[in-house]
Amino acid sequence: MNNNNNDDVNSELLLRWYEQMWTIRFFEENAISSFRKGLFGGSTHPCICQEAICVGAASALNPTDQVFATYRGHGHAIAKGLDLKSLMAELLCKQTGCSGGRGGSMHLCDVSKDFWGTNAIVAAHIPIAAGMALSNKLRGNGRVTVVFFGDGASCEGAFFETLNMATLWKVPVVFVCENNGYAISVPTKLAIPIENIAQRADGFGLPGVTVDGNEPIAVYGAMKQAVARARQGEGPTLLECKTVRWERHSAISAGKYENEDAAEAWKRADPIPRLEAELRRRGISDDELLSRKERARTVNDEAMQFAIDSAVPAPESVADSVFA
Amino acid sequence: MNNNNNDDVNSELLLRWYEQMWTIRFFEENAISSFRKGLFGGSTHPCICQEAICVGAASALNPTDQVFATYRGHGHAIAKGLDLKSLMAELLCKQTGCSGGRGGSMHLCDVSKDFWGTNAIVAAHIPIAAGMALSNKLRGNGRVTVVFFGDGASCEGAFFETLNMATLWKVPVVFVCENNGYAISVPTKLAIPIENIAQRADGFGLPGVTVDGNEPIAVYGAMKQAVARARQGEGPTLLECKTVRWERHSAISAGKYENEDAAEAWKRADPIPRLEAELRRRGISDDELLSRKERARTVNDEAMQFAIDSAVPAPESVADSVFA
């Protein structure tokens, strides 16, 4: 594993990641199964196989750093410390959900945790995140804003315009592109004429870095540098985390996986067994690993039960919170 | 002067450019004075001091190559061979105008000359031009599409999205950025964090080239390469022509020039005296130069008179040509 400038990566941290990755994985599996059971409508976009980005990136942040993510951001919400119960309750559109049950799977938010929400318009949240980063700069509060988005988003005008303005103004933001190889059915090679999305940065004068997004240590290391750079007032970084998307775009995406090979690829790429191997190498016992995994399962089962038991929002609340 | 791969640049060609640059210059001076006299409303955006780009670029094209430009595109319309009378008549919103008198200074068009019009929404015409280039590719007609736009436009999402898609699909288009240092009042350094706009290309995998836009030979040489590349199916090129904007953004722009030094800069940069010196160096007589300049003045005076004498559009035509 790539260990450069990660002296602070010890077994305890890896174990925490290991447990958290299982927490995310089980959350997404519950999300899919409860969607299939009809416990909620719409759809849900799992980040299965992308968990290493969630934990590696979050570990490089302070609690007061702000995070913006997409509909595929359940894992980022969990990594930012949102309450698992309130998240699953939101997926089920319950009153106890983190967004009051009216946002659903694509609109998770907890401002008290500085998780500024997941968004369902591709790339639209990128300038918004940069705007919050500009506020950090104006206030000199030392905070950094991180925005996660996909490879598809890296073709949208809002993304490019933001790279230009954020670099120009040296705002403390980190752009994290989770390149999972697909935008719904469109493979990146049919959408992007360059090899690495990090290369986008060259046209705007900010650093672009590409890492293996399924290696939490690599993500963590690159994030620490990008965050430090932003905190020191040197401006934004574009960090591309190459990863692999789980079977399909969302729980309702038509038919089977668009590409058979890729369908299997994620299993090979699955970051959890890889981290597990690393932990074993470091002499962590099977019991320890198993107990962490079980704990991850337990908290998710509790969250699931909580969500199911929770009440739906009161009908009379439908018109609340349109205006402040 | 930069002469690389311009063996075909002879005195005759330079003389043609010289006369055409005067034709454009006088046209713009007439435009400004007739606007000030109240002969038409709205505004007008002169390309004074940017004439070298117009003539250099147009000479690299075939008559059937398509051109798209902006509100500052009078010179490109002239260089593409549009009838001077119909152009001035359009500025004066007369029936005899190239767009029937309802487009005005910002909407000059003559499809018969494959000049697909000037546009007043910054950058919006860039994907449209690329779409026409895609048609050329689909039809294999060997035509190339050229789109002119400013430095300000190079910050708009539509521009970036187009660079990505046009490069991906290798469409035969040439993106010509006329970097005149300003977007209305905003200097490029307050809008763009990189030194050369041509560098934008690096984020998209197409070639980016910067030339002195006030040297017609340099523009011509770079255009020939870009056009040849497009014609050969190798895809788009981003060509940045550095130039200087004449006194102000448009004939109504508030107050005087935003920046005193720049106010004077254009006079030093003025491409016409520079080309004149080159012609003298090549032994062209003052009489010849003078007669060319006079011819340019005469055709413009005729165009002006024609425009003034022409009738306004018939009131009953107001609802024509909304739909095909």
Next chain:
Amino acid sequence: MAEAINEAIRMEMRRDKEIVLLGQDIGAYGGTFGVYKGLFDEFGSERVRDGPLCEAATTGFGIGLALAGHPTIVEIEFIDFITLASDALVNQAAKMRYFFGGQVRVPLVVRTPIVSRLGLGAQHSQSLEAWLMHVPGLRVIIPSNGADAKGLMLTALRDGNPTVFIEHVRLYASRGPVPEQDEPIPLGKLRTARHGNDVTIITYGGMVKPCVDAAEQAAKDGIECEVLDLRTLSPLDREGLCQSVRRTGRAVVAHEAVKTGGAGAEIAQSVVEGAFDYLKAPIIRVASKDLPIPTGTLQDLVFPSAVDVEAAVRQVMQ
């Protein structure tokens, strides 16, 4: 209806080799909602062009292809994202022919679905047809069934003008007779979905069926409603709907878009302008509440139902 649209496009693409399709997920995948099933296999990647995620430039490319003479269909995956295509549509496609003095034609069709009531939330459930109606130079088509969808798509592809073709996602699976042959349907001609002499219900797209259902309910109490399916919002068949209201003297306008500023206001005022003297009661609008669309159980409180339409019918009858 999905199959009918697919059939119309397929027929026309076979007839007119210049037609090109642009969008995302329109290749082998067949479009977000599968409307393009099989087109990629039949016409190939040059004419069915799957592309990057950039609605603005995709629409701009579509305009460029259209200017060059290719009838072009751009798919915007949800009408909620028409915002991103709106500059190209409003400031370019709709106006170019006019400000260039009639020199150009823009045979562009933007296909986009309204995806309401699926629980996808505020950013994936809107009905923005009123925006497009307010743009001179655009055609706005919104069919309620397969037969109309086929005929109207054929018309749109031959009309030679910028058109937004709005498809209601709940109708994709709807079945019904669709003419085999090539039968284009003229724009600006409403369809009478049900005849009646007591109340005129004016609607379109996804609300046609709920309105017919409401009419059947009201009929049980002897209230006979005429249900008008506009089929196209631009041009709007003002004379057609006024004719009906002059007969019934009562009108209910129904749509899924939020009420304020929706197409219903234009439709209602068109009735006032053309049939005021015949009105026996105020025109009532049935529409979504003026709220962002929530997910979950709250969603059903926002969208209008057949029951709401029936209630409005009884109200105008009083």
Next chain:
Amino acid sequence: MAEAINEAIRMEMRRDKEIVLLGQDIGAYGGTFGVYKGLFDEFGSERVRDGPLCEAATTGFGIGLALAGHPTIVEIEFIDFITLASDALVNQAAKMRYFFGGQVRVPLVVRTPIVSRLGLGAQHSQSLEAWLMHVPGLRVIIPSNGADAKGLMLTALRDGNPTVFIEHVRLYASRGPVPEQDEPIPLGKLRTARHGNDVTIITYGGMVKPCVDAAEQAAKDGIECEVLDLRTLSPLDREGLCQSVRRTGRAVVAHEAVKTGGAGAEIAQSVVEGAFDYLKAPIIRVASKDLPIPTGTLQDLVFPSAVDVEAAVRQVMQ
């Protein structure tokens, strides 16, 4: 009116150090139409941020600043370009508070001018306020004079909600009494610009003065018009305008936007819903023709004039 807006923003920026301005040409240049004169000198480049030409990201940045607690003003140079900001406004600013369950506030004010009748043509002469009215979660303010502009801008900056503040360019130079003090004007309260009992003329923004002029003309023949200046389109003062129409029994609605799908339809139908039984004549709309806006002499044939309003008044009186 330009000075009044400038004064309101200046006062509030002095009071509230968190306020930030974003846009293009808003620095030393003072804004495309000079509304920000002197603000850059007083508040500096950190708070008055001149920037690159990218309306979409600029609006997005504004939302981010607003979420962080900075009341932020984004200037869109012409309302014609609101298309480029529309996704940020419609799918983000207007809905965020709602879909995040009330956790966030978006104190964003988008200032944008309607630049009609200046001969700038189809892409620089539109009135798109109806689009914004159709978006739940947005405030839409459109003053007709300096005093209202000042009071409404103060309100907008303190309201804490996404607001589009529409300024009519022809009014910038208009003079009139503007209160020195800090007097915010509540949203959703129309202003009676002229009293009368025969006809209610409902209008806003740039059409208020032509409507008052038309009323004076009609008065010469003893027709007394009440002219209502809505001041805000969202919220819309439905009760206020219905009260007047219940008294006059006649209504004319006037705006510069093209007729079909314009705010006039919503206003008219609001009258039908709230004052139908009092109506003695059909409501008439006076608006721009449903065309792209041409330049030159044709332009005047498209925009509505005081004469058109007066003709409508006489028509409803018959």
